[in-house]
Amino acid sequence: MRVTLAICCYNAEETIERTLLSARQLDWDDLEILVCDDLSTDRSAAIVQTVSQQDSRVRLVSHSNNKGNAGARNTLAREATGEILAFLDSDDENAPERLKVQIAKLLAAEERHAAPISVYCRRRVISDGKTRSLSAMGTAQPVGGDAVALHLLCDDPLPGDGRVGTCTMLTRVSTLRKFAFDEDFRRAVDREWAIRFALEGGLIVGCEESLVTQHLSLTDAKRARQNDARRQVVQKFRSYLQGKRSYLYALTIHRPGRMFTKGHRLLFKPVTALLSCFRKRA
Structure with a gap:
């Protein structure tokens, strides 16, 4: 073969x-x-x-x-x-x-x-x-x-x-x-x-x-671009995720790369928790 x-x-x-x-x-x-x-x-x-x-x-x-x-x-x-x-x-x-x-x-x-x-x-x-x-x-x-x-x-x-x-x-x-x-x-x-x-x-x-x-060589800039690309993947599968009542949740998981600071993580934590409960009830 x-x-x-x-x-x-x-x-x-x-x-x-x-x-x-x-x-x-x-x-x-x-x-x-x-x-x-x-x-x-x-x-x-x-x-x-x-x-x-x-x-x-x-x-x-x-x-x-x-x-x-x-x-x-x-x-x-x-x-x-x-x-x-x-x-x-x-x-x-x-x-x-x-x-x-x-x-x-x-x-x-x-x-x-x-x-x-x-x-x-x-x-x-x-x-x-x-x-x-x-x-x-x-x-x-x-x-x-x-x-x-x-x-x-x-x-x-x-x-x-x-x-x-x-x-x-x-x-x-x-x-x-x-x-x-x-x-x-x-x-x-x-x-x-x-x-x-x-x-x-x-x-x-x-x-x-x-x-x-x-x-592998990863700089902060590369990590940010990688996360932006993952967000692009989420957007491609928007219809699928909406059918699972998970699109907004996925967007909070894959935030824009520039938003991955400690302050932003604390800001998004309660939002992510709320959307997680919404998914489970669905």
Whole structure:
């Protein structure tokens, strides 16, 4: 079975070679390593091209205009020659056994469920000199539908909680071609995709094993932009949330990034509590 490891790349000249080395060390015989360069302005594409001359499994596709993560991921799904695709970011690293573990999880889930399956894994996150471990959504049990949507939109409880970062995602190429990423989003792309996937019948499964190392740099400005993007996701699913009497509640959970000060949190706390009671009565 052929597998495509798909890497989105934008101005990653300092890290892309390390990421490609990690990809080339994956324990899988029939492997394509596909990189989409999203119109980088540095030497990223040239580095990938050089590596591809050393390893025929590596292939570069390039955008003529910058499309962001969603656009790059859609290009990777269209260009993939594998039956199964796993994503990786251009500054991250795989464990060599990643594909074997996640594919075993995918095949086992497909034996039990007729729904499309997306498999995530635990990741080790290195940020500001500190290391932490983030579990994958669906590790406790497969999850989908309203449970996933209301967890991501309203922070409702979900068995095992967990994350849905696309850098840890593995699924069938046919699934990605059916459920394309929304190119209107530059951030919170993972979250929007997971909500839509779950609401349209997909199931999310998680691996307990830590199979990806993510290198992350988050400034206050980046955090604010990320939260603004999550609010954009809430607005996209407005009709759905209104049907659940949860739209205003979701907006208080995902306030504009500039409002995440201690004072604003204290201001919104009673509002959030009131709207929570309204939801429960509904």
